[in-house]
Amino acid sequence: MNLKQLAEHLNLSQTTVSRALNGYPEVREATRLRVQKAAAEHHYTPNARAKGLATGRAMSIGHIISTSKKHEMVNPVFGDFITGASEAYVEAGYDMVLTLVEDGDEARLYRNIRDKGNVDGIIVHGPRMNDSRIGLLTSLGLPFVVHGRASDVTRPYSWIDMNNRRAFERAAGFLTDLGHRRIALINGLEFMDFAHRRREGYLAALATAETAPDTALMRQGEMTEVLGFRAASEMLALVDPPTAFLTSSMVTAIGVRRALADRGLEMGRDVSVITHDDDLSYMPNGTDEPIFTAVRSSVRNAGNRAAKMLLRMIAEPDCAPLQFMLEAELILGRSTGPARPRQT
The missing domain is CATH 3.40.50.2300 (Response regulator)
Incomplete structure (x- = not known):
């Protein structure tokens, strides 16, 4: 079915049908919904080139x-x-x-x-x-x-x-509620706005728990598995190592998990880990039960x-x-x- 046939079927002008399908605000909502329903029922798909010519848009x-x-x-x-x-x-x-x-x-x-x-x-x-x-x-x-x-x-x-700040304040606060005070942050590059806000949330949670931040427990960088592994390995070798990690990416958290395994530590028992961005199509966080505790936003x-x-x-x-x-x-x-x- 073409535009002319669809318009005749609806007893509307071709201009009205075209405007309804292209989202023009002057078309009444009831008319727009009626046109969209008929287009779907009759498998009508507007020609992109013709649509662009009609609207003056590149589409x-x-x-x-x-x-x-x-x-x-x-x-x-x-x-x-x-x-x-x-x-x-x-x-x-x-x-x-x-x-x-x-x-x-x-x-x-x-x-x-x-x-x-x-x-x-x-x-x-x-x-x-x-x-x-x-x-x-x-x-x-x-x-x-x-x-x-x-x-x-x-x-x-x-x-x-x-809401990066609130998400990381909540995540770090969850760790302080579990008794953790040596909490490491492995963040994205902090000249990026999201990473700056995540650091602010982390620091706010430490302040609420009356815990002084320690720069030895903070790293930033491209959010890779290698960043997580190297940063966690260095921190775990400290005289006073972290008891928990908060990471900006599940990819980074996988690197932290590898560092823990290298030292014979069990994630969740010996050292806790919370990550972000675990709701990814090609990298699921476990199957029946999540592997990582996470702050999630699709x-x-x-x-x-x-x-x-x-x-x-x-x-x-x-x-x-x-x-x-x-x-x-x-x-x-x-x-x-x-x-x-x-x-x-």
Whole structure:
């Protein structure tokens, strides 16, 4: 069935049907739902090229990755985010354009994107504390949504984020409630906004427990298995080693677990471990019972929500900046237990 036949079937004009399917706000909600239902029943899919010509849109969303971060494309977190976003794009008839750009050349690329008009909006990944991309994209008039926030940017902009500070304060607080006071933090790179907020949450929980932070128990870096293994190995060799670890990634937590095994220590009995980002499609946290205690927030859900926010901004250019905060839940696994008395 083509657009003309669908319009005749509904006794509506082709213009009304097209506008209903393309999300124009002036179409009544009842009409939009009626058109969408009929399109689904008759397996009607708008031609993307024709749709673009009719709306003046490129029908594509851009995701820009700098070359120094290209390894992120094989990160299971990035993969889950893209999967969630792609589900929203497919539903709306949009394509995704993934572009690699040389470090320091993003400004030129964004200007070229605006001039060529080959995408209708941008998802911004991995914001730093003071991210220049936000001001640039705002000045260029390109719709964008940031996955995360930039703490030092005061201008209004659209973002979706997980409450990193609260999640890590809750996780560290759970460990202090179990009697742990020597709690290590293995974090992401702390010039990244998410990692900065996680460190703040960790420190807040220590302050509540009247425990002085120890810089010897804090590491930051690319969230790899090797980071977890090396950092944990060094800390466990201290005269006063940690009794618990809090990590920013399950990949890192796997490295911590390897370090514990190397020293003959049992995770959850001798040393506790809490991680984040355990809800990943290709890296499940156990089967029937979680291996790791974790603070969990679905990255796939974040990707889907971010895409829908951006699509709404494209359809409704005058809508105010959209912002959405996700909260993490605490998942109990086998990796945590009460602090054990120190051996003397």
